[in-house]
Amino acid sequence: MLSVILLGTGNVAQHLYNALAALDTVNLKQVYGRNTEALSYFKNIAVTNKPDHILNADVYLIAVNDDTIKAVSQLLLKKNGIVAHTSGAAPLAHIKTSNSGVFYPLQSFTKGKRVDFSTIPFCIEGSNNKTEATLLELARKLSSKVYTISSDQRKTIHLAAVLANNFSNHLFTIASSICQENKVPFAILHPLITETVEKIKHIGPREAQTGPAKRKDVLTMQSHMDQLENPLHKKIYQLLSESIIHTYEEKL
Amino acid sequence: MLSVILLGTGNVAQHLYNALAALDTVNLKQVYGRNTEALSYFKNIAVTNKPDHILNADVYLIAVNDDTIKAVSQLLLKKNGIVAHTSGAAPLAHIKTSNSGVFYPLQSFTKGKRVDFSTIPFCIEGSNNKTEATLLELARKLSSKVYTISSDQRKTIHLAAVLANNFSNHLFTIASSICQENKVPFAILHPLITETVEKIKHIGPREAQTGPAKRKDVLTMQSHMDQLENPLHKKIYQLLSESIIHTYEEKL
Numbered sequence: 001m002l003s004v005i006l007l008g009t010g011n012v013a014q015h016l017y018n019a020l021a022a023l024d025t026v027n028l029k030q031v032y033g034r035n036t037e038a039l040s041y042f043k044n045i046a047v048t049n050k051p052d053h054i055l056n057a058d059v060y061l062i063a064v065n066d067d068t069i070k071a072v073s074q075l076l077l078k079k080n081g082i083v084a085h086t087s088g089a090a091p092l093a094h095i096k097t098s099n100s101g102v103f104y105p106l107q108s109f110t111k112g113k114r115v116d117f118s119t120i121p122f123c124i125e126g127s128n129n130k131t132e133a134t135l136l137e138l139a140r141k142l143s144s145k146v147y148t149i150s151s152d153q154r155k156t157i158h159l160a161a162v163l164a165n166n167f168s169n170h171l172f173t174i175a176s177s178i179c180q181e182n183k184v185p186f187a188i189l190h191p192l193i194t195e196t197v198e199k200i201k202h203i204g205p206r207e208a209q210t211g212p213a214k215r216k217d218v219l220t221m222q223s224h225m226d227q228l229e230n231p232l233h234k235k236i237y238q239l240l241s242e243s244i245i246h247t248y249e250e251k252l
Numbered sequence: 253m254l255s256v257i258l259l260g261t262g263n264v265a266q267h268l269y270n271a272l273a274a275l276d277t278v279n280l281k282q283v284y285g286r287n288t289e290a291l292s293y294f295k296n297i298a299v300t301n302k303p304d305h306i307l308n309a310d311v312y313l314i315a316v317n318d319d320t321i322k323a324v325s326q327l328l329l330k331k332n333g334i335v336a337h338t339s340g341a342a343p344l345a346h347i348k349t350s351n352s353g354v355f356y357p358l359q360s361f362t363k364g365k366r367v368d369f370s371t372i373p374f375c376i377e378g379s380n381n382k383t384e385a386t387l388l389e390l391a392r393k394l395s396s397k398v399y400t401i402s403s404d405q406r407k408t409i410h411l412a413a414v415l416a417n418n419f420s421n422h423l424f425t426i427a428s429s430i431c432q433e434n435k436v437p438f439a440i441l442h443p444l445i446t447e448t449v450e451k452i453k454h455i456g457p458r459e460a461q462t463g464p465a466k467r468k469d470v471l472t473m474q475s476h477m478d479q480l481e482n483p484l485h486k487k488i489y490q491l492l493s494e495s496i497i498h499t500y501e502e503k504l
Contacts, residue, residue: 089472107444108462110451121440147440156434157441159476164427165444166463167492168420173457173499175416182408188373188399189409189416190453192359196417197449199362201442205425210360211418220341224411232495239491240419243484247425 002138003027005055005081007072008063009038012086015109016063017042019117019142026141030055032075051075059138061086061103062095069094082131088158091151092125101126101135104154105143108165117142123149123157174233206247213244254390255279257307257333259324260315261290264338267361268315269294271369271394278393282307284327303327311390313338313355314347321346334383340410343403344377353378353387356406357395360417369394375401375409426485458499465496 004026006013013031020028021044030046032054033039039047048054054075062072062085069085073095076083084101085094092102102125107115122139124146126132132148139146149157172193176186199208212220221241228234256278258265265283272280273296282298284306285291291299300306306327314324314337321337325347328335336353337346344354354377359367374391376398378384384400391398401409424445428438451460464472473493480486 106440108447108451115447119443121443123440145440145443147437149436153434153436155475155479156430156436159479160427160430160436160438161441161444162463162476163423163430163489164441165448166461166465166496167488168423168445169448169452169457169461170465170492170496170499171415171420171423172452173461174495175412176452176457178408178412178415182405184401184405184408184412185399186412186456187453188358188375188397189413191371191373191397192413192417193420193449193452195360195367196421197445199360200421200424200428200445201439204438205421205428209418209421209425211414213418213422223407224414227407227411232491232498235491236419236495237415239484239487240422243426243488244418244422246484247422 001025001027002059002134003029003057004059004061004138005030005032005057006061006063007032007054007075008061008086009033009035009041010063010065011109011111012105013063014041014111015115015117016061016086016105017045018114021045023141026138029057054079057081059084059134066090066094070096073097073100082126082134084126084135088123088154088161092127093151095127099127099131101131102149102151102154103135103139104149106157106161118144121145121147123147123154125149125151125154171236174230174236178228178233209244209248211244213241214248216245253277253279254311254386255281255309256311256313256390257282257284257309258313258315259284259306259327260313260338261285261287261293262315262317263361263363264357265315266293266363267367267369268313268338268357269297270366273297275393278390281309306331309333311336311386318342318346322348325349325352334378334386336378336387340375340406340413344379345403347379351379351383353383354401354403354406355387355391356401358409358413370396373397373399375399375406377401377403377406423488426482426488430480430485461496461500463496465493466500468497 031042058081060083066087069090082099083095083097084103104123106121120143122143124135179186283294310333312335318339321342334351335347335349336355356375358373372395374395376387431438
């Protein structure tokens with residue numbers, strides 16, 4: 001049975017702990033963290049804040065801030081197991097041991113909110129075939145969506161996720177503040193947003209595009225621009241409309 | 253029993269027809285449309301393309317392009333029933349009869365894809381209390397989410413929907429093209445997008461915001477800017493990051 005040690009005590013570490021501890025095909029041996037208070041989250045498992053007390057295992061998963069990955073991997077220089085980090089942004093090279101890898105669950109985790117790991121895509125990378133195979137095996141125990149992804153591709157995914165996730169969320173925030181100012185419940189837009197997301201899964205976002213910019217409905221766009229008061233929101237409206245028009249002109 | 257006549261043959265008319273025809277508490281009497289070929293979609297119901305042959309009913313629902321609403325409402329000047337349009341953008345004043353109203357289902361309809369009307373928000377407006385009450389009654393037969401919304405509020409909703417729906421879809425399109433260029437399946441982002449939408453329903457988009465701009469992680473933002481090649485996409489990245497930073501600075 002694969003033995004695993006978790007390094008880190010934050011949000012991702014907690015979610016991974018819950019998911020791994022629930023598996024009876026994995027031996028989750030220990031959690032390491034510098035902060036004793038944070039370690040108290042992890043029940044029914046050996047914990048340590050002393051680097052010298054880290055046990056031996058097949059896989060070490062480093063779930064810490066990107067800036068701390070290098071330092072934590074230095075603690076494991078004498079270990080024979082695989083050392084993998086769980087970051088979307090950090091390159092494989094941040095790990096200083098020979099059997100290095102990436103074990104990146106592509107999801108935004110919220111503290112205290114359980115997630116269903118079986119639907120989370122895992123991006124796996126290994127410094128050699130055997131390492132990669134072991135990490136793929138471990139990921140497949142948690143999820144049905146496991147991908148081999150290079151560091152370069154992972155960089156792309158991270159950028160795409162910022163656009164698709166963080167930026168669209170910000171548009172929802174702007175829409176919600178406009179609703180609030182005009183005493184309209186933002187919830188009125190929930191079904192529309194849900195339907196759009198369903199649509200992109202089925203026909204893809206390029207085909208799903210609708211709206212005044214797609215139709216080049218200049219009058220409606222002008223009226224929307226007049227309605228917007230915040231100068232940054234005006235700029236966003238103008239720029240995204242321009243980009244939509246440009247995207248579908250290219251296609252002609 | 254409320255009698256209803258539908259005017260229009262397009263996408264919205266077809267979806268409304270399917271939903272209304274399924275109700276046994278509404279007498280859907282007739283569909284009017286200029287185009288005989290388009291009328292052939294409507295089965296088991298009287299159809300006409302002659303304005304003089306439009307029957308009498310309690311409610312006339314005009315489901316045509318915004319530009320044609322005024323002209324179609326002119327055909328009904330001698331009728332006593334309520335005349336309501338189904339547009340998100342057109343003002344109530346576009347209807348030239350005295351018992352005028354708005355009966356706006358807030359959803360983006362796709363041809364051929366059945367929708368569950370019971371979850372679609374309806375925005376209702378009436379030129380007088382009795383008209384409004386009748387339209388609310390009709391909407392409640394179709395959906396559990398019925399709102400009384402003024403023309404001004406409807407304008408707000410339309411603008412907010414463009415931001416939350418059309419613009420976020422465009423961000424998905426950009427993310428998808430970046431994935432494609434780097435041979436990463438866009439589907440890898442689907443669970444992340446779904447989770448974000450779930451989150452905004454529970455904690456609201458303002459609280460759900462994550463990402464490098466929220467954290468003011470300048471190094472990651474710079475690296476993303478370097479990765480982007482399309483000048484419009486670079487501008488979008490910069491502007492939305494600026495707007496996120498600005499939004500959370502205000503809060504401090």
